[in-house]
Amino acid sequence: MRSRDIYSLIFILLVAGIALSIVFAPEGRWLFNRDVSVRLGLDLRGGIQVLLRAAEPVERSVMQTAAGVIERRINALGVAESVVQLSGNDRIIVEIPGIDNPEQAIETLRGTGKLEFIDTKGEFLAPGTIVRTTGSPNPIALRPTATVTGTEEITSTVSEGPIYESITDGKDLDLSSVQPPQIASQSLTNQFAVPFAFTGESARRLEQFTAANIQRPMCIVLDNQVFSCPVIQAALIGGRGEITTNTRQDAEQIYTQLKYGALPVPLQVESSRTVSASLGQGSVDASIVAGLVGLLTVALFMILFYRLPGFLATVALLLYTVISFALYQLIPVTLTLPGIAGFILSIGVAVDANVLIFARLKEELRRGRSLNASIDAAFVEAWPAIRDSSVATLITCTILFMFGNTFGVSLIKGFALTLGLGILLSLFTAMVVTRTFLHVINPLPFAQNPWLYELKDAPGMRHARETA
Amino acid sequence: MDKLVKLRYWWFALSLVIIIPGLVSLAIFGLRLGIDFSGGALWDIQFVERTPGQLDTERIRAIFAAQGFEGALVQLTESQVDGRTVASAIVRTRSLSETDPEPQRQRVLSALSAEYGPVNQQALQSVGATVSAESTRSAVIAVIAACVAILVYLTLAFRRAPHPVRYGICAILAMIHDVLLVLGVASILGVVIGMEVDALFLTALLTVISFSVHDTIVVFDRIRENLMNRRPTETFDEIVNHSIVQTLPRSINTQLTTFFTLVALLLFGGESIRNLVLILLIGLVSGTYSSIFNAAQLLVVWENREWNRWFRRSAPPGAEATAA
Numbered sequence: 001m002r003s004r005d006i007y008s009l010i011f012i013l014l015v016a017g018i019a020l021s022i023v024f025a026p027e028g029r030w031l032f033n034r035d036v037s038v039r040l041g042l043d044l045r046g047g048i049q050v051l052l053r054a055a056e057p058v059e060r061s062v063m064q065t066a067a068g069v070i071e072r073r074i075n076a077l078g079v080a081e082s083v084v085q086l087s088g089n090d091r092i093i094v095e096i097p098g099i100d101n102p103e104q105a106i107e108t109l110r111g112t113g114k115l116e117f118i119d120t121k122g123e124f125l126a127p128g129t130i131v132r133t134t135g136s137p138n139p140i141a142l143r144p145t146a147t148v149t150g151t152e153e154i155t156s157t158v159s160e161g162p163i164y165e166s167i168t169d170g171k172d173l174d175l176s177s178v179q180p181p182q183i184a185s186q187s188l189t190n191q192f193a194v195p196f197a198f199t200g201e202s203a204r205r206l207e208q209f210t211a212a213n214i215q216r217p218m219c220i221v222l223d224n225q226v227f228s229c230p231v232i233q234a235a236l237i238g239g240r241g242e243i244t245t246n247t248r249q250d251a252e253q254i255y256t257q258l259k260y261g262a263l264p265v266p267l268q269v270e271s272s273r274t275v276s277a278s279l280g281q282g283s284v285d286a287s288i289v290a291g292l293v294g295l296l297t298v299a300l301f302m303i304l305f306y307r308l309p310g311f312l313a314t315v316a317l318l319l320y321t322v323i324s325f326a327l328y329q330l331i332p333v334t335l336t337l338p339g340i341a342g343f344i345l346s347i348g349v350a351v352d353a354n355v356l357i358f359a360r361l362k363e364e365l366r367r368g369r370s371l372n373a374s375i376d377a378a379f380v381e382a383w384p385a386i387r388d389s390s391v392a393t394l395i396t397c398t399i400l401f402m403f404g405n406t407f408g409v410s411l412i413k414g415f416a417l418t419l420g421l422g423i424l425l426s427l428f429t430a431m432v433v434t435r436t437f438l439h440v441i442n443p444l445p446f447a448q449n450p451w452l453y454e455l456k457d458a459p460g461m462r463h464a465r466e467t468a
Numbered sequence: 469m470d471k472l473v474k475l476r477y478w479w480f481a482l483s484l485v486i487i488i489p490g491l492v493s494l495a496i497f498g499l500r501l502g503i504d505f506s507g508g509a510l511w512d513i514q515f516v517e518r519t520p521g522q523l524d525t526e527r528i529r530a531i532f533a534a535q536g537f538e539g540a541l542v543q544l545t546e547s548q549v550d551g552r553t554v555a556s557a558i559v560r561t562r563s564l565s566e567t568d569p570e571p572q573r574q575r576v577l578s579a580l581s582a583e584y585g586p587v588n589q590q591a592l593q594s595v596g597a598t599v600s601a602e603s604t605r606s607a608v609i610a611v612i613a614a615c616v617a618i619l620v621y622l623t624l625a626f627r628r629a630p631h632p633v634r635y636g637i638c639a640i641l642a643m644i645h646d647v648l649l650v651l652g653v654a655s656i657l658g659v660v661i662g663m664e665v666d667a668l669f670l671t672a673l674l675t676v677i678s679f680s681v682h683d684t685i686v687v688f689d690r691i692r693e694n695l696m697n698r699r700p701t702e703t704f705d706e707i708v709n710h711s712i713v714q715t716l717p718r719s720i721n722t723q724l725t726t727f728f729t730l731v732a733l734l735l736f737g738g739e740s741i742r743n744l745v746l747i748l749l750i751g752l753v754s755g756t757y758s759s760i761f762n763a764a765q766l767l768v769v770w771e772n773r774e775w776n777r778w779f780r781r782s783a784p785p786g787a788e789a790t791a792a
Contacts, residue, residue: 043740051599055567103592107570268566271595279512279590282548286738294732298725305721338668341741344733345675345748348726349682352718355725356686359718385689388625389682395617396678400671403610412671419675 008436016319019326036329039081041336041414042095044284046277048102052110052267054090062264067092069263073109087406092267102274110267116221118164119209120229124217129226131219132163167209167218168239172202177240181251192251193242203239211235287340294344295321298351306358308452312437313354313430320350320429327421339414346422349393353430356382361438361453368459371448375438379431386430390423397423472760473709473768479761483645490652493659499651500658502666503560503593505607507600509537511559513580514588518555520546523584528557531583535576537561543662547590556590564594607670611647614674615640618681625685629692634770639684642763646680646754647673653750668744676751679726683719683759690715691764704771708764716760723756 022036030036042049052070054063063086070092071084083095099105118133125131177197183190198206210218210232219229220243230243245251299317302310324343328335360382364374397420404412441447450458503510515523525542532540541560546553564572573592581587595603622636629635650673657663690711698707730752733745769775 053566053598103570103573269564269569269594269596270566270599271593272564272569273591273593274589275591276588278549278588283738283740286736290733290735290737293736294729297728297732301725301728337738337741338671338744341733341737341744344729344737345726348722348729351725352682352722355718355721359715363714381693384625384692385686388622388685388689391621391625392618392681392685393678395621396614396674399610399614399617400674403606403670404667406606412667415671415675 002439005436005439008432009440012319012433012436016322019319019323022326022329023322025329030330034330036332038325038329039332039334040097040280040284041334041339042097042273042280043275043337044280044287044335045098046275046280047095047097047099048106048272048274049093049095050106050272051087051270052092052094053270055266055268058090058265060086060089063090063092065264066267070094070109079105091270098277103272106269106272110263110269116166117168117206117209118166118219118221119213120164120217120219122216124229125219125226127226127228130224131221131226133166133221133224134163164219164221167205168198168202172198172200172239174199178255181245181248181255191244191246192248193244194251194255195240195242197241198239206236206239206241210241283337287337291340291344294347298347302351302354305454306355307454308441308447309354309358309361309434309438312441313351313358313434316354316429316433316437317347317350319433320347320425323425323429324418324422327425328418333417333421334414335418336414338412339418342415342418343422346419346426349390349419349423350426350429352389353382353386353426354434356385357430357434362455365450365453365455365458365460370460371458372439372442374460375435375442379435383431386427390427393423394420469713470709472712473705473765476761476765476768479765483649483758483762487645487648487652490649490656493655494652497655497659499655499665500663501604502664502669503563503595503600504667505600505604505665507563507595507597509561509563509592509594511557511561511576511589512591513557513559513577514547514549514590515555515557515580515584515586516549516588517585520544520553520555523555523557525557527583528559528580531579532559532561532576535579536572537576549588563596566596569594603667610670610674611677614677615643618643618677622681622685622688626688626692629695631770634767635688635692638763638766638770639681639688641766642684642755642758643677643680645758645762646676646751649754650676650747650751654747657746663743666743668741669747672744672747672751675748676755679752680755680758683722683756684763686718687712687715687759687764688767691767705768708768712760712764719756719760723752726752 022030025036027037054066067084067086074082074084074094074096079096079099081097083093085093087093094106094109096102096105116133118131174197177195179195181192181194183192197203214232214234216232217229218232220227228243233244243251295317299314302314302317304310306313324346327333333339357378360378361374364377365371369377397416400412400416401420404414404416446452448461450456450461523544525544528542529540532538532542539561543558543560545556545558547556548554573589577587577589619636619640622639623632626632626635654663654665654669658665691708694707694711694714702710727749730745730749734742734749737745
């Protein structure tokens with residue numbers, strides 16, 4: 001055995017060890033508490049995916065803001081592993097896995113989110129109170145999402161009660177004027193202020209209202225929910241002012257609410273895909289069975305047909321499976337049903353590289369080369385075909401991935417990703433692992449037996465046996 | 469085995485015999501487009517308290533129509549709940565409203581449960597008209613882009629062989645063979661079993677393309693190698709024939725292993741990817757056939773410039789040889 005082979009073998013064992021430690025990591029946690037649990041896609045664990053599109057033409061920056069708002073709202077729902085992704089110039093892909101009543105959650109996310117300053121006629125309203133305003137008399141945005149079940153009627157909690165006068169319209173808020181909290185300018189104590197400015201009609205009305213109501217409260221309402229009711233200190237000339245708070249934390253919160261609280265543009269549901277969790281579980285079970293049966297059949301075929309090299313390739317194939325799953329968990333790759341199909345298909349590709357090499361190995365042995373020389377020659381000669389065909393498949397995987405990404409078809413993305421990864425990985429298992437295995441068994445006396453290579457006679461081996 | 473190249477016109481004829489019925493079906497019936505490409509909504513609804521015999525498609529159609537979804541296509545199936553077999557329906561309608569989809573959904577589900585007791589919405593997909601139109605356009609672009617990218621790569625990979633562009637073009641012709649065959653089969657299956665062409669079908673098609681090229685490359689690689697070690701007495705026909713024979717075991721074995729995994733997926737792998745796997749199976753067999761019996765053979769046709777002979781009175785050389 002050459003020292004190079006020993007190093008390769010150690011490297012392979014190391015990779016296998018790391019992969020196994022990831023796949024069987026206790027509670028899905030690996031080195032430095034990294035989350036390496038298996039991520040299942042929407043079709044396997046249930047959930048919803050929607051493609052939202054701006055109802056009117058907008059700039060990309062506006063969509064970025066909208067995506068930010070949606071992301072914050074999802075986080076408020078407390079769902080893990082959700083995805084909010086900008087796609088093209090006017091689309092947002094939202095994925096929320098494992099949630100009951102996903103459609104209603106989307107409705108909440110999609111609510112335009114209205115920022116209003118309201119006239120409460122001197123009344124202080126407690127933060128969190130839901131109110132009706134002239135700008136939005138029938139609030140829908142804050143319907144409870146987690147507790148309502150599919151058949152239950154939804155009753156609005158605020159169908160009655162006073163309608164407060166909206167002074168401003170959130171649309172008129174000049175977002176560029178909203179600046180991060182700073183120490184309030186006119187304050188001697190350590191107060192924080194968030195500057196803002198309204199434009200147009202809202203600015204004129206705000207100026208009039210504040211001038212007439214100094215030292216009286218004015219409530220800030222977001223999505224029909226009272227945020228706070230500060231006391232007006234001075235008239236807001238030109239609709240320009242600042243909100244003062246006692247703590248930096250409050251100021252930060254107001255800042256984010258003002259800056260990102262409102263969706264800058266109404267969003268339409270262009271496409272949606274919902275899968276129930278029970279349907280997903282059935283698919284997981286089915287794929288595991290299919291994967292095992294597929295792997296087993298291929299292993300049997302390889303061993304029966306190619307004998308010793310086939311057995312070594314099967315070991316390499318098991319390693320391939322373990323490394324694949326370790327990578328899925330590490331990167332992480334979200335597994336979808338077509339993704340699993342892509343993986344199972346890639347088993348076929350991984351085997352193909354081996355088949356190509358073994359065919360060459362047999363030819364070389366037949367020509368009378370020694371086993372050692374035949375192994376090297378087989379790999380060198382099979383390489384161009386393996387390389388070219390892998391590149392061709394990788395090209396299509398890239399194109400599929402791009403297609404899936406643009407239209408939020410995460411199923412296609414999953415397929416392209418697992419197939420592509422599988423192809424790269426199969427290059428490693430075929431070119432490095434199988435080759436090292438063959439070299440490692442080469443010096444062993446039993447390996448010099450033509451039958452193990454599905455040959456009647458191999459002149460090179462006869463020679464090796466005689467000299468041994 | 470040494471007649472594989474001689475019989476080339478028979479192989480081409482066989483391809484045509486298989487492809488033409490599909491093309492005819494494609495021309496008459498077209499493809500049955502799924503909601504990904506034509507827009508619409510697909511409801512998968514489980515009727516928890518009903519057994520499969522107790523549903524009636526007309527009644528379900530009427531319920532959907534009453535809620536504003538006229539012309540729904542209803543297909544009855546069954547599914548399992550806690551070990552019991554219950555009735556399910558897969559209903560295809562126009563897509564949900566883009567501005568206010570939730571009330572529509574609620575209304576349909578309540579109307580269904582008013583008639584049939586509790587229902588479970590297993591899956592609901594809705595694709596709007598704009599996105600489906602864009603998907604269709606991009607799908608076509610994706611297929612063309614894949615072809616061009618592969619053609620460029622093959623030309624580069626075979627730049628040391630004589631006439632590198634030929635290899636690329638012959639590989640693409642074999643690929644078109646597979647694409648036509650798969651599209652034809654999809655059209656026939658659409659008519660016979662109502663199979664729909666969806667995003668997963670596109671996935672299958674592109675995979676078939678890449679695997680077809682994969683197979684072709686393996687054969688071409690052998691031809692390239694054998695051409696470099698060419699003996700002066702060997703003709704191009706002989707080299708190609710020899711290369712095919714050399715790669716045949718590999719082609720068959722790879723085909724078999726992929727076949728095993730796909731059959732396992734088909735039998736055990738779950739309902740929703742069944743069409744994907746079926747198309748892959750058909751496409752992969754076609755891909756292997758076309759790489760051996762079309763792509764490599766076309767190289768010979770090109771090398772001998774046989775089209776000069778096609779329009780003369782005498783039969784082409786391949787046909788002549790077998791007739792003799």
